[in-house]
Each structure stands twice: as C-alpha cells, then as structure tokens.
Amino acid sequence: MQLEQQNLLKREKMGLFKNINIDKLKSGLAKTRSAIFNRISEAVTGKVKLDEDVFHELEEILITSDMGVELSSEIIEDVKRKLVYESVRNEETIYKVMENSLTSILENSFTNVEYEPDYTNFKPYIIVVVGVNGAGKTTTVGKMAHNFYQAGRTVIIGAADTFRAAANEQLEIWAQRAKVSIVQKGSGADPSSVVYETVKKAIDEKVDVVIIDTAGRLHTKNNLMDELSKIQRVIKKLLDYAPNDIFLVVDGSTGQNAIQQAKAFSKSVNLTGLIITKLDGTAKGGIVFQIARELKLKIPYIGVGEGIDDLQNFDNSLFVKTLIGSN
Amino acid sequence: MLEDLSAKLELALKKVRGQGKITEKNISETLREIRRVLLDADVNFKVAKEFIEKVSVKALGQEVLVSITPGQLITKIIYDELTLLLGAKNSELEINPTGPTIILIVGLQGSGKTTFSGKLAGKMKQLNRKPLLVAADIYRPAAIEQLKQLGKSISVPVFSLEEKDARKISKEALLFARQNGNDTVIIDTAGRLHVDEVLMPEISDIKELVNPTETLFVVDSMTGQDAVNSAKAFHEKVNFTGIVLTKLDGDSRGGCALSIRAVVGEPIKFISNGEKLNAIENFYPDRLASRILGKGDVVSLVEKAQEVFDEKDSARLEEKLQKNKFDFEDFRDQIKMIKKMGSLSSIMAMVPGLNPAMMKDAKIDDKALVRIEAIIGSMTKEERKTPKVLNGSRRKRIAIGSGTSIQEVNRLIKQFQEMQTMIGRMKQKGFLNSVFNKKSFNFN
Ligand SMILES: Nc1nc2c(ncn2[C@@H]2O[C@H](COP(=O)(O)OP(=O)(O)OP(=O)(O)O)[C@@H](O)[C@H]2O)c(=O)[nH]1
Ligand SMILES: Nc1nc2c(ncn2[C@@H]2O[C@H](COP(=O)(O)OP(=O)(O)OP(=O)(O)O)[C@@H](O)[C@H]2O)c(=O)[nH]1
Ligand SMILES: [Mg+2]
Ligand SMILES: [Mg+2]
Numbered sequence: 104m105q106l107e108q109q110n111l112l113k114r115e116k117m118g119l120f121k122n123i124n125i126d127k128l129k130s131g132l133a134k135t136r137s138a139i140f141n142r143i144s145e146a147v148t149g150k151v152k153l154d155e156d157v158f159h160e161l162e163e164i165l166i167t168s169d170m171g172v173e174l175s176s177e178i179i180e181d182v183k184r185k186l187v188y189e190s191v192r193n194e195e196t197i198y199k200v201m202e203n204s205l206t207s208i209l210e211n212s213f214t215n216v217e218y219e220p221d222y223t224n225f226k227p228y229i230i231v232v233v234g235v236n237g238a239g240k241t242t243t244v245g246k247m248a249h250n251f252y253q254a255g256r257t258v259i260i261g262a263a264d265t266f267r268a269a270a271n272e273q274l275e276i277w278a279q280r281a282k283v284s285i286v287q288k289g290s291g292a293d294p295s296s297v298v299y300e301t302v303k304k305a306i307d308e309k310v311d312v313v314i315i316d317t318a319g320r321l322h323t324k325n326n327l328m329d330e331l332s333k334i335q336r337v338i339k340k341l342l343d344y345a346p347n348d349i350f351l352v353v354d355g356s357t358g359q360n361a362i363q364q365a366k367a368f369s370k371s372v373n374l375t376g377l378i379i380t381k382l383d384g385t386a387k388g389g390i391v392f393q394i395a396r397e398l399k400l401k402i403p404y405i406g407v408g409e410g411i412d413d414l415q416n417f418d419n420s421l422f423v424k425t426l427i428g429s430n
Numbered sequence: 431m432l433e434d435l436s437a438k439l440e441l442a443l444k445k446v447r448g449q450g451k452i453t454e455k456n457i458s459e460t461l462r463e464i465r466r467v468l469l470d471a472d473v474n475f476k477v478a479k480e481f482i483e484k485v486s487v488k489a490l491g492q493e494v495l496v497s498i499t500p501g502q503l504i505t506k507i508i509y510d511e512l513t514l515l516l517g518a519k520n521s522e523l524e525i526n527p528t529g530p531t532i533i534l535i536v537g538l539q540g541s542g543k544t545t546f547s548g549k550l551a552g553k554m555k556q557l558n559r560k561p562l563l564v565a566a567d568i569y570r571p572a573a574i575e576q577l578k579q580l581g582k583s584i585s586v587p588v589f590s591l592e593e594k595d596a597r598k599i600s601k602e603a604l605l606f607a608r609q610n611g612n613d614t615v616i617i618d619t620a621g622r623l624h625v626d627e628v629l630m631p632e633i634s635d636i637k638e639l640v641n642p643t644e645t646l647f648v649v650d651s652m653t654g655q656d657a658v659n660s661a662k663a664f665h666e667k668v669n670f671t672g673i674v675l676t677k678l679d680g681d682s683r684g685g686c687a688l689s690i691r692a693v694v695g696e697p698i699k700f701i702s703n704g705e706k707l708n709a710i711e712n713f714y715p716d717r718l719a720s721r722i723l724g725k726g727d728v729v730s731l732v733e734k735a736q737e738v739f740d741e742k743d744s745a746r747l748e749e750k751l752q753k754n755k756f757d758f759e760d761f762r763d764q765i766k767m768i769k770k771m772g773s774l775s776s777i778m779a780m781v782p783g784l785n786p787a788m789m790k791d792a793k794i795d796d797k798a799l800v801r802i803e804a805i806i807g808s809m810t811k812e813e814r815k816t817p818k819v820l821n822g823s824r825r826k827r828i829a830i831g832s833g834t835s836i837q838e839v840n841r842l843i844k845q846f847q848e849m850q851t852m853i854g855r856m857k858q859k860g861f862l863n864s865v866f867n868k869k870s871f872n873f874n
Binding site for chain 2: 163166167168172235236238239266267268269272276280319322323324354356357358359360361363381383384385386389390409
C-alpha cells in the first residue's frame with residue numbers, strides 16, 4: 104500500500120500520468136484490493152505450517168480472478184517450488200513469491216513503458232481499435248482522442264462502425280467531447296471506405312494521429328473478421344508502415360473466452376496491444392495473465408470508468424499488487 | 431478390411447461396456463475433470479465446488495448400467511442435474527393479466543440491454559401486443575438515439591424526454607402508455623456497475639416507481655467469475671425476476687449462467703444470439719447444460735446406451751457366451767447394436783479418455799461393418815448358428831451373394847474364430863461376469 108502510493112506519487116511528479124485520472128486508479132483498484140487482501144490474510148494467517156489448504160485457498164483467489172484453472176495451478180506449483188528456497192514461510196513470503204511469479208508472467212509480454220505514439224517517425228500515426236461487441240471500443244477511442252488532444256496533438260477519428268444502431272451518433276459525441284475531428288459515412292456504408300477516407304484526410308491535412316473505431320464483432324464470425332483484415336489492408340495500401348497499432352479491447356469482467364478472443368483477433372489482424380476496460384468494477388482481470396502467455400502485446404491503457412478521463416496506464420507490478428492485495 | 435477387426439471390435443465393445451482401461455477411472459477422477467470443465471466454462475469457483483459436491487453426494491451408491499463407466503454415469507447425472515438447475519422455475523415471460531405488462535431491463539455496461547429491449551419489443555409485437563420502448567438511459571452517448579433507431583426498424587414507438595431524469599422518464603412513460611393503449615412497456619436503462627453508488631439507487635428507485643411485471647437482468651455470456659458479485663448486487667437492489675443471456679452466438683461456454691442461477695435463483699427467460707433484432711430465443715436448459723459441460727458426447731453415449739442395451743438381449747448373449755456358443759447370429763446382433771449407437775468410430779470418438787493416438791491405431795472402417803453384415807446376411811441360418819459347416823463352396827457362395835471376395839469371407843471367419851477364442855479367455859478371467867452383471871440404470 105505504502106509502496107504503491109509512493110510509486111504513484113513518484114509517477115505523478117514525473118508527470119507520467121499526464122491527463123490521466125489518478126484518483127480513479129486509487130479508488131477503483133482499491134476496491135478490489137481490500138476484498139482480496141482480507142481473503143488472502145484469511146488464507147494464510149495463523150498457519151505456521153503451509154499445508155495444502157493454504158494452496159487451495161490461493162488457488163481459489165487466482166481462479167476467481169479469472170486466471171483459469173491451468174495457469175492457476177501452474178502458479179501455485181511455481182510458488183511451492185520457490186518457497187522451498189525461502190527460510191521463513193509466512194504470509195509475507197507467500198505474497199512476495201506469488202507476486203514475483205505473477206509479475207514475471209506479465210513481464211514476458213508487457214513492457215512497462217508508458218504508451219505514446221511514435222509521432223516523430225510516423226505521420227500520421229494510425230491506430231485501429233477492435234474487439235467483441237460492447238467491450239468498450241468506442242468509449243476508449245473517445246478517451247484516447249482526448250488524451251492525445253490534451254497532449255497537443257491533432258487527431259482524426261474514423262467511424263468504421265457503420266453497422267450498429269447510432270454508432271455514428273455515439274462516436275460523434277465522443278469526438279465533440281474530445282474536440283477532435285471525425286470522418287463518418289452513412290449507416291450501412293462499407294467500413295473500409297470510411298477507413299480509406301479517414302486516412303486519406305489525415306495524410307492530406309498532416310494530422311498527427313488517426314484512431315479508427317470499428318464495429319463490435321464476435322471473433323467466431325469469419326466474414327466480420329475478414330472485414331477487419333480488409334481494413335488493415337486498405338490502410339497499408341495508403342501508408343505502407345501502417346496501421347502502427349491495432350488494439351484489442353477486452354471487457355475486464357470477461358472470463359476464459361477472452362483468450363479465444365485474443366487468439367482469433369491476432370489471427371485476423373496484427374494486434375499490437377490490449378486494452379482492458381471496466382476495471383472500475385469488482386472483476387479482477389486475471390485473463391490478462393493468460394493472454395500474456397499467448398501473445399506478445401503491450402497494454403497501452405486500461406479503462407476505469409465511463410468518463411473521458413477514465414483511462415490509465417497499465418503498470419505490471421501495480422496490477423499484480425492490487426490483484427493479490429499485497430502491501 | 432477385416433484386419434484385426436475382432437481386436438478392434440473387442441476394444442470398442444470394451445469401451446462401450448465400460449470395461450476398458452479408461453473405465454477403471456474412479457468417479458473422483460471424473461469429478462476433478464468435471465470441476466475443471468465447469469471452471470473453464472466460467473462457472474464460479476464456489477458454485478462449481480458446491481454443485482459437484484451436492485450432485486455427487488446425491489449420486490452416491492447408484493448402480494451403473496452394464497454398458498457405461500461410473501465416470502460416464504456421473505457425467506450424465508451432472509448433466510441432468512445441471513439441466514434441472516438451469517431450467518428450474520418457469521422461464522415464461524410474466525404477463526400482467528389486468529393492466530399493462532411492464533418490463534424493466536437492467537444490467538452492466540455493454541451487456542446488450544438496448545439491443546435486447548428492441549428484440550423483446552419486436553417479439554411482443556409479433557404476439558399482437560402493443561409495445562412501447564422507453565429510453566431511460568440518459569448517460570451513454572446516443573443511447574436514446576440507438577433505441578429510437580431500433581424502435582423505428584420494427585415500427586415500435588419509443589418514449590423519451592429531453593430532460594435528463596431517468597426516474598421521471600420511466601414514470602411518464604407509463605402515463606403515455608396508458609393514454610396510447612400500449613399494453614407492454616419495455617424500459618431500457620443505462621448500464622451500470624453493481625458498485626455504483628449513484629446509479630444503483632437510481633435503478634431501485636425506478637423499480638419502485640414503475641412496479642414492473644418483470645425485471646430482467648441482461649448478462650453477457652462471456653462474463654467470468656465476477657458474475658456472481660454483480661448478479662447478487664443487482665438482485666439485492668432490484669430483485670430481478672429473470673435473466674437474459676446474451677451473445678451466445680459466440681463460443682463462450684456460458685458458465686456464468688449457472689453461477690447466477692445458483693446465487694440468485696431466478697430463471698433464465700431468454701437468450702440473445704446475434705446483433706440483429708430477430709436473434710432472440712426462448713431458453714432451453716438442456717442446450718446450455720451441454721454447452722457448459724462440453725460433454726454432450728458422453729451424455730448422448732450414455733443416453734444411446736440406455737436406449738439400445740436391451741436387458742433381454744444381453745441376457746441371451748450372456749448365456750451364449752457362458753456356454754461358449756457365440757455364433758454369427760450374435761455377432762450380427764452385436765454389429766446391429768453398435769450401428770444403432772452410431773458408427774463404430776463415432777462411438778470410439780465419444781469415449782472420453784480414449785486418446786487420439788489410440789484411435790488412429792484402431793482405425794475402424796465403418797464400411798467394414800457394412801460388408802461384414804452383408805457377409806453374415808448371405809449365410810444361411812444354419813451356417814450362422816454352426817460356423818463349423820462353412821466349407822470352401824459355401825464360402826464362395828457367400829462371397830458372391832454378399833458382393834465381397836472369398837478372401838474377405840475367409841478373413842471374417844478367421845476373425846470370428848479368434849473372437850470365440852478370446853471370449854473363452856475372457857470367460858476364464860471372469861470378464862463376462864462383469865460385463866453382463868445386469869444392474870438397473872436409475873438416476874433418482
Ligand atoms: N464502468 C465502465 N464502463 C465502461 C468502460 N468503458 C466503456 N464502458 C461502457 O461500456 C458500454 C459499452 O461501451 P462502448 O464504448 O459503446 O463499447 P463498444 O465496444 O464500442 O460497443 P460496440 O461498438 O457496440 O461493440 C458503455 O455503456 C460504456 O459507457 C469502463 O472502463 N468502465
Ligand atoms: N453478437 C452479438 N452481439 C450482441 C448481442 N446482443 C447485443 N449485442 C451487441 O453488443 C453491443 C452492446 O449492445 P447494447 O444493446 O448496446 O448493450 P447495452 O447493455 O445496452 O449497453 P449500455 O447501454 O452501454 O450498457 C452492441 O454491439 C450489440 O449489437 C448478441 O446476442 N450477440
Ligand atoms: Mg462501438
Ligand atoms: Mg444501452
């Protein structure tokens with residue numbers, strides 16, 4: 104807890120969070136923290152000897168965080184192995200060992216650098232946002248646009264969801280909120296043509312960054328997945344270095360299906376990042392760990408609310424700490 | 431074609447009868463596997479644990495049908511109990527017999543409430559009711575517009591107000607409905623987190639104000655372990671009366687439905703399986719149970735075994751085997767039985783634990799079965815009963831009659847003889863007793 108706050112303060116001073124709402128991070132993640140903290144204390148306090156029960160309880164904590172059976176038992180095994188080398192096996196050491204174990208999984212995939220588009224080398228910098236229905240794509244696009252705009256960048260949003268009712272209107276409101284421009288076509292238009300026009304306009308007007316919002320689609324629908332590949336191709340035709348980033352948005356309360364989503368989307372397009380939303384709820388987002396093992400991605404942001412500022416950077420160790428509630 | 435057939439047949443029959451190696455697995459092993467399956471399907475940790483414990487205690491001491499393993503039986507029992515639990519309580523939409531039917535739609539963000547509101551309105555219209563959609567989501571950008579567009583596409587009126595007051599909108603909508611003769615009012619509300627200290631009171635206020643006939647909790651079927659928490663919180667606040675499971679057109683296993691059923695006890699009333707407005711279905715508990723268990727294969731194997739294995743037949747066969755009088759007639763019956771259960775390879779595929787390598791090894795050509803049947807069919811009754819009489823000329827006749835070759839006929843007879851020897855051996859090992867240890871198959 105203290106360490107975490109110190110970290111936060113340090114980061115705050117360093118200006119790393121820029122336009123990102125710090126209070127939300129504290130309050131949002133703290134909610135989940137206390138719940139887990141109580142449970143893990145319950146699991147280990149008063150037990151001098153570490154019997155199987157302790158590990159069962161740890162397994163429960165991991166599984167109820169949506170980490171999956173397989174990974175959870177692997178982590179438990181790992182913790183057991185590492186505990187052999189610890190002379191004192193108490194609550195604190197378990198935390199430490201478990202924390203290390205979890206952090207190392209994330210480090211496999213996610214580097215802990217604050218996300219920023221490489222404006223110097225790529226102009227326009229193209230970001231495409233994809234994901235299943237209702238994950239939070241459009242909202243995230245709005246928040247990101249706001250974030251870039253606040254940082255003094257010019258931004259265009261491309262409204263490539265031409266399918267869902269009022270998708271255009273929704274994104275338009277977000278563009279207004281973020282004070283950025285938007286390219287739209289009528290409902291039912293070919294999404295690729297919207298993408299084409301958006302990127303074209305960005306090139307012509309020397310815009311810094313383009314964010315394309317796409318329609319929600321289940322990863323099992325081949326025709327819709329092909330549509331995404333097509334969008335990627337259209338962008339590449341205009342700018343051979345692009346798209347620079349394709350972010351998969353996953354609802355933080357998603358269970359094991361998230362892994363299927365990540366795999367399928369990364370097959371159709373060149374995913375570069377993962378954005379987990381709705382982490383302001385009580386879901387723990389343990390799916391991140393499984394995805395980290397499958398794919399090499401960055402986590403540019405996490406979503407912690409419906410407001411325009413509710414976007415945060417992802418911090419491996421902070422995430423792990425909040426998940427297992429260690430201090 | 432008939433290469434090693436008897437060995438393969440033996441293997442298959444063993445599997446079917448639960449006498450192969452994999453059948454020696456005890457129930458606890460199967461239960462561990464089922465626990466894993468449930469967890470992988472996103473059933474909540476505690477719910478999965480309690481469910482398995484309760485069912486296995488109930489199942490304890492039940493006798494196992496000759497043809498299946500205890501593991502298969504417990505799987506089937508779990509499936510049945512799961513179906514029962516998912517389907518318990520009426521899943522029909524409540525209709526107010528005296529006044530307007532008011533349906534309040536609630537749930538987390540992005541679960542599919544607005545889309546479902548449109549779908550339900552469309553369905554109501556088809557049932558010759560006069561639905562009114564109410565746009566009570568004043569928060570999400572363009573939420574009202576979204577509902578308006580959906581309403582327009584199905585020609586259902588949408589009630590909305592300029593004012594940003596969801597309570598007021600809901601209340602005035604009822605008035606509007608009364609004045610306009612709408613007998614069904616569907617209120618679409620904003621998505622909210624169950625821990626939201628402002629919006630949760632709002633939804634319980636709306637509920638108080640409109641006194642709905644039904645309050646439906648719309649939940650994304652991809653939801654993970656946290657589903658119990660959100661469902662519990664919503665249930666405490668608004669006492670929802672039914673569940674709607676959405677996005678089932680994907681490949682999520684939908685285990686959260688079991689979690690929610692278990693913690694709040696309300697019935698699942700609809701499923702939503704597509705983005706288009708006609709993608710609404712009634713809820714079928716057996717389908718969801720198979721989806722969650724992913725064990726439909728074992729379940730249908732057990733069911734087929736129940737159907738097929740006739741006690742009388744097996745008694746007769748047992749007697750024959752005991753007396754070592756197994757003949758081609760019995761052989762044919764066996765094949766018929768196998769065919770009734772589906773193809774031999776599909777039966778093998780249904781057997782859990784049978785590894786693919788083994789399957790490859792025991793590649794059974796279903797066409798071979800047809801040819802065997804043809805050969806046996808071309809025998810006279812005498813030949814079938816007393817295979818010893820099958821001399822060269824008879825074999826030739828059979829080959830021609832069955833459209834096979836003399837080599838195939840020879841091979842079948844050889845395999846058959848081997849089988850008889852094998853049966854003799856099994857008899858000595860006490861195998862037969864266990865195979866034909868007839869016990870009733872009773873689930874309750
Ligand atoms: N609490 C919370 N709600 C969020 C967050 N991100 C998005 N939402 C809400 O989730 C709902 C769906 O968000 P959208 O941005 O429309 O999701 P989408 O992925 O664009 O949806 P489709 O385009 O329909 O597939 C909206 O009600 C958002 O306000 C978040 O981080 N926290
Ligand atoms: N594939 C699929 N998509 C669905 C289904 N139901 C809804 N959707 C989609 O899921 C997304 C969210 O649906 P909405 O109806 O806007 O969800 P909501 O609960 O009203 O969202 P909020 O009002 O923001 O909380 C949209 O893209 C819908 O088209 C379904 O059964 N299958
Ligand atoms: Mg969207
Ligand atoms: Mg809605």
